[in-house]
Amino acid sequence: MTEAILRQIIDYAHRANPYPLYAELRKTPVYHDADGPFVISRYYDIQSLLHDPRISSDARNLRAPAGGGPLAAEADEETALPPSFLRLDPPEHDRLRRMTNRPFGPPHTPRRVHEMHGELKDIVSGLIDGIDSPDRIDLVDQFSYPFPVTVICRLLGVPREDEARFHSWADIIAASLDPDPGADADERAKVSHNARTELGMYLAGLIEERRKKPGDDMLSQLSTAGGPDGVMTTMEVLSTAALLLIAGHETTVNLITNGMLTLLRNPDVLERLRKDPNLAVPIVEELLRFEPPVQLVPQRTTVADIEVRGVTIPKGASLWLVLAAGNRDPDRFEDPDRFNPDRGDIQHLGFGSGIHSCFGAPLARLEAQLALSELARRLENPRLLEDPPPYRQNAVLRGPRHLPIACDGIRP
Amino acid sequence: MSADGSLDRLKREGRIVVVGASLAGLRAAETLREEGFAGSLTMIGDEPYEPYDRPPLSKQVLLGRATADRTGLPRHRAIDAQWRLGVPATGLDMAARRVRLADGDEVEYDRLLIATGVRARPWPQEDEAELDGVFVLRTRDDADALERSLAQGPRRVLVIGAGFTGSEIASACRERGIAVTVAERADAPLVGALGGVVGEVAAELHRKHGVDLRCGVMVTRLEGDSAGHVRAAHFSDGNTIQADVVVVSLGAQRNTEWLAGSGLGAGPRGIACDAGCRAFDIRGIVTDDIYVAGDVARSPHPLFGYQFLSLEHWGNAVAQAETAAHNMLSDSADRRPHIWVPAFWSSQFGVNIKSVGVPSMGTEILIAQGSRSEHRFTGVYGYQGRVIGAVTFDQTKWLQFYQQLIETTAPFPPAFPTVDRRPEGQQPMPADFPDPSVPTHGPTVTLSGYAPDDRRLTFTPARH
Amino acid sequence: MRLVVDLNRCQGYAQCAFLAPDVFAMHGDESLLYNPEAEEDRREDMARAVAACPVQAITVEANSLDGNPGTDREIGR
Numbered sequence: 005m006t007e008a009i010l011r012q013i014i015d016y017a018h019r020a021n022p023y024p025l026y027a028e029l030r031k032t033p034v035y036h037d038a039d040g041p042f043v044i045s046r047y048y049d050i051q052s053l054l055h056d057p058r059i060s061s062d063a064r065n066l067r068a069p070a071g072g073g074p075l076a077a078e079a080d081e082e083t084a085l086p087p088s089f090l091r092l093d094p095p096e097h098d099r100l101r102r103m104t105n106r107p108f109g110p111p112h113t114p115r116r117v118h119e120m121h122g123e124l125k126d127i128v129s130g131l132i133d134g135i136d137s138p139d140r141i142d143l144v145d146q147f148s149y150p151f152p153v154t155v156i157c158r159l160l161g162v163p164r165e166d167e168a169r170f171h172s173w174a175d176i177i178a179a180s181l182d183p184d185p186g187a188d189a190d191e192r193a194k195v196s197h198n199a200r201t202e203l204g205m206y207l208a209g210l211i212e213e214r215r216k217k218p219g220d221d222m223l224s225q226l227s228t229a230g231g232p233d234g235v236m237t238t239m240e241v242l243s244t245a246a247l248l249l250i251a252g253h254e255t256t257v258n259l260i261t262n263g264m265l266t267l268l269r270n271p272d273v274l275e276r277l278r279k280d281p282n283l284a285v286p287i288v289e290e291l292l293r294f295e296p297p298v299q300l301v302p303q304r305t306t307v308a309d310i311e312v313r314g315v316t317i318p319k320g321a322s323l324w325l326v327l328a329a330g331n332r333d334p335d336r337f338e339d340p341d342r343f344n345p346d347r348g349d350i351q352h353l354g355f356g357s358g359i360h361s362c363f364g365a366p367l368a369r370l371e372a373q374l375a376l377s378e379l380a381r382r383l384e385n386p387r388l389l390e391d392p393p394p395y396r397q398n399a400v401l402r403g404p405r406h407l408p409i410a411c412d413g414i415r416p
Numbered sequence: 417m418s419a420d421g422s423l424d425r426l427k428r429e430g431r432i433v434v435v436g437a438s439l440a441g442l443r444a445a446e447t448l449r450e451e452g453f454a455g456s457l458t459m460i461g462d463e464p465y466e467p468y469d470r471p472p473l474s475k476q477v478l479l480g481r482a483t484a485d486r487t488g489l490p491r492h493r494a495i496d497a498q499w500r501l502g503v504p505a506t507g508l509d510m511a512a513r514r515v516r517l518a519d520g521d522e523v524e525y526d527r528l529l530i531a532t533g534v535r536a537r538p539w540p541q542e543d544e545a546e547l548d549g550v551f552v553l554r555t556r557d558d559a560d561a562l563e564r565s566l567a568q569g570p571r572r573v574l575v576i577g578a579g580f581t582g583s584e585i586a587s588a589c590r591e592r593g594i595a596v597t598v599a600e601r602a603d604a605p606l607v608g609a610l611g612g613v614v615g616e617v618a619a620e621l622h623r624k625h626g627v628d629l630r631c632g633v634m635v636t637r638l639e640g641d642s643a644g645h646v647r648a649a650h651f652s653d654g655n656t657i658q659a660d661v662v663v664v665s666l667g668a669q670r671n672t673e674w675l676a677g678s679g680l681g682a683g684p685r686g687i688a689c690d691a692g693c694r695a696f697d698i699r700g701i702v703t704d705d706i707y708v709a710g711d712v713a714r715s716p717h718p719l720f721g722y723q724f725l726s727l728e729h730w731g732n733a734v735a736q737a738e739t740a741a742h743n744m745l746s747d748s749a750d751r752r753p754h755i756w757v758p759a760f761w762s763s764q765f766g767v768n769i770k771s772v773g774v775p776s777m778g779t780e781i782l783i784a785q786g787s788r789s790e791h792r793f794t795g796v797y798g799y800q801g802r803v804i805g806a807v808t809f810d811q812t813k814w815l816q817f818y819q820q821l822i823e824t825t826a827p828f829p830p831a832f833p834t835v836d837r838r839p840e841g842q843q844p845m846p847a848d849f850p851d852p853s854v855p856t857h858g859p860t861v862t863l864s865g866y867a868p869d870d871r872r873l874t875f876t877p878a879r880h
Numbered sequence: 881m882r883l884v885v886d887l888n889r890c891q892g893y894a895q896c897a898f899l900a901p902d903v904f905a906m907h908g909d910e911s912l913l914y915n916p917e918a919e920e921d922r923r924e925d926m927a928r929a930v931a932a933c934p935v936q937a938i939t940v941e942a943n944s945l946d947g948n949p950g951t952d953r954e955i956g957r
Contacts, residue, residue, distance in 0.1 A: 052816075052817075052820070055813060055814060055816050055817050056817050057784070057785055057794075057814055057817060057834035057835050057836070058832055058833070058834055058835075059835075060835055062835075093835040093836060094785070094786070094835055094836040095786070095787075095790075095792075095836055098792070102909065109894060109897070109898050110894050110897040110898065110901065110905060110906035111897075111905070111906040111907065111908060111909070114897060114898075114901045114905060114906070115901050117898045117899070118898065118899065118900075118901050118925075282924065282927065285927050285928055285931045286931055288931075289931050289932070307832075307833050307834065307835060308832035308833050308834075309832075310832075349936075350931075351934070351935070351936050355934065357934060358813050358814075359813050359814075361893060361934065365893075365895060365932070366894075366895055366898035366899055366932065369895075369899070369928070369932055370899070370928075373928075469884055469916055471887070472914075472916050475913060476913050476914070476915070476916070479913070481905075481913060481915065482915050482916055482917070486915075486916060486917035487916045487917070488882050488916070488917065489882065489884055490882035490883055490884050490939050490940055490941035491882075491941050492939065730887070730888070731886070731888040734886075759888045760888070761887045761888060761890075763907060763908075763911035763912075763913070765908075766907055766908030766909075766911065767908055767910075767911070768892060768908065768909070768910035768911040770888075810908065810909050810910045812890075812891050812892055812910055813891045813892070815891075
């Protein structure tokens with residue numbers, strides 16, 4: 005009976021609304037069949053495992069390589085780079101994350117994100133100004149996609165004149181992470197490989213330049229700044245930059261697109277946001293609970309036999325933590341399937357928790373808050389043209405591939 | 417609701433008096449109103465200030481990043497109380513249900529909550545304690561005075577006692593570029609609370625940040641100049657140091673003297689109460705109308721063999737106050753036990769030190785994650801084959817896991833590997849607590865009553 | 881605007897220090913220092929910080945507490 009659930013979650017047919025499947029999954033809090041992963045779907049279990057030092061993020065601790073699993077395609081994004089800190093345990097994880105944080109956030113760079121406020125707003129305004137035909141807008145292509153890539157370019161210190169090239173590589177790599185089943189797989193792999201190589205060479209060149217003449221951008225500082233943890237190697241900088249690009253970008257696209265979709269389905273909230281831009285703050289938190297951009301964490305394993313709700317998960321097992329299912333756990337949240345930004349208690353799992361909690365969370369929050377409040381303010385009478393919209397293949401980084409909307413005009 | 421309606425009447429028109437207008441008193445008052453108490457509420461405090469938060473005093477305030485007069489606690493809700501501030505309570509008449517105040521007033525109650533907390537233990541030689549430049553740090557006024565004196569750029573500060581507060585003071589001084597000597601009677605800082613294995617790391621932190629740390633010594637005499645300002649301190653090892661500021665940080669004393677002769681079970685170790693926060697009288701009989709919360713309380717804890725714990729912990733004050741307030745307005749079947757798992761934090765030399773459980777009960781310690789030499793690690797304490805406490809240095813995200821081990825009385829040493837286990841974490845070692853008969857500068861958990869047995873119990877923690 | 885952080889709950893995620901850097905600061909990798917009485921003009925930042933705290937550890941005084949002696953003046957009766 006439950007056997008089919010995992011397949012169904014992966015199955016594209018359920019992409020638009022996987023939540024009934026998650027509800028089914030929660031009935032078997034530690035779900036496991038045959039060679040598949042152990043799947044955890046209850047809020048408190050996920051919360052607890054994210055803080056459990058017997059859980060590893062390092063693929064080398066997996067008993068069997070992740071071949072054959074339903075998410076195999078995502079697992080092997082082949083690359084010559086060393087693993088980023090996302091796929092490492094302490095102490096390497098902590099060291100690389102601290103070094104990456106040094107030019108990004110407190111204590112060493114406490115104001116960078118806060119001071120990006122104006123720049124973020126300008127980018128948002130520019131993208132909305134660029135909408136030429138309000139009767140048919142693809143919010144993904146015209147807004148949610150270009151916004152975070154531009155932000156990452158500015159953060160890393162990609163020169164303005166190179167932003168267009170950077171965007172096209174990022175688009176190809178992003179598309180390869182979410183393969184269209186209709187496309188030619190070999191051709192796609194080749195194109196994606198080339199894009200990765202070109203992007204890698206471009207970044208390596210940029211790092212070289214910044215080593216000679218550092219600016220106050222992150223790439224310069226990652227390449228040169230020495231703290232108690234020393235300086236990153238070029239490979240480490242590249243791998244970190246790739247992580248920031250891919251992880252930071254894909255998730256923000258989905259957060260903004262899911263956000264606008266949810267608001268258009270809840271016009272009363274959209275109207276309130278139009279009148280009060282400060283409502284974006286609780287709206288974004290509730291979105292992170294209600295439609296988290298990362299639906300599940302499929303990359304954990306156990307370094308010991310552990311017991312969860314009476315089930316023994318053996319050492320070396322693959323573990324999936326279904327954040328999106330935990331976020332709708334009725335044992336944790338009242339009326340969990342209702343989008344309600346007024347709930348006082350929104351301690352969601354949207355950014356994970358524990359040492360791997362989302363590195364870019366503060367930036368993603370600001371981006372989404374600004375994007376949604378500006379869209380609400382400027383789009384006149386916005387409406388969905390398709391509901392549900394077409395989704396991307398990816399079950400993990402879940403979100404619409406396109407979001408066709410229309411409005412009566414764009415307010416200044 | 418009670419059969420005879422007395423509880424309803426209490427809620428509607430009763431009189432509740434809270435003695436102690438600090439964190440515990442305020443949170444109790446808020447809970448009383450939250451739970452529907454509509455009668456008269458009187459808040460009595462010996463300091464002339466409304467409730468303020470103490471932890472910032474030894475951190476932000478000494479660093480000059482906040483001022484002592486702007487540490488008032490935010491209110492969760494209106495409490496509509498009569499405030500009697502700056503007037504200490506001086507006596508209790510249990511039979512007449514009256515609290516006597518220093519100004520001669522008396523306040524009658526139907527229910528009384530005692531949350532009088534602790535005060536800094538003063539320097540024992542009174543004439544020396546009165547020298548200019550000799551400070552303690554507990555209150556807003558203390559912090560204000562000490563900060564002003566640090567701002568004048570003293571040539572050297574002497575901190576007597578390297579417990580948490582003393583260490584935080586030393587840390588703040590170093591951050592301000594002030595020369596500091598720390599004198600500690602034990603072999604290392606923090607040994608009373610965390611033992612010698614961790615104390616060694618604390619000592620390294622002091623020295624790395626330029627503190628002149630002297631362990632295993634006592635200060636025998638403070639010496640003043642002709643103007644009555646402190647200028648030197650003499651040590652038990654024969655040394656003398658010149659210091660123009662001396663901070664006495666020798667732990668705390670419980671504010672129970674005002675209860676002498678009242679018949680309540682109050683003494684230097686605090687006021688004994690049951691798990692429901694009801695005070696015991698001196699005959700060991702639990703009272704119906706007097707409750708205790710916060711640093712001044714001693715209450716039995718099921719996780720620690722029903723030992724009476726007195727905890728000088730911020731979180732304990734909040735949790736115990738809420739439980740006491742709830743129980744004051746409840747019938748016996750609706751009362752809750754106070755079973756908060758001890759937890760505290762300290763911030764010193766840029767390192768975040770956090771602890772759960774009762775490390776000082778531990779006889780052994782395992783460095784389960786990280787490394788002491790990197791000053792980032794998790795230590796797990798064992799007592800009679802079970803996990804009894806844990807401490808983290810800059811590894812707080814793991815702490816809740818070890819709290820669960822404590823709550824489920826998990827076996828020690830833990831039988832499983834973890835990420836970031838180093839060679840030093842392969843075997844437990846003696847935790848190296850000083851002989852409990854030798855006084856130290858105040859572990860933040862004081863144990864009294866009988867020793868814990870090895871009984872396993874099932875403990876269902878509250879979900880947060 | 882008064883605030884208090886329950887530092888037992890705090891796990892050093894630093895979201896508050898990113899979003900309201902005039903009120904919250906990290907001291908080392910994990911320790912949080914904050915101004916217990918933040919300036920009124922930081923209210924928007926504060927709202928972001930309070931909402932973003934992954935462990936919901938920040939309490940800010942409610943805007944208006946009717947009839948509550950919340951100031952020194954009223955208390956010094």
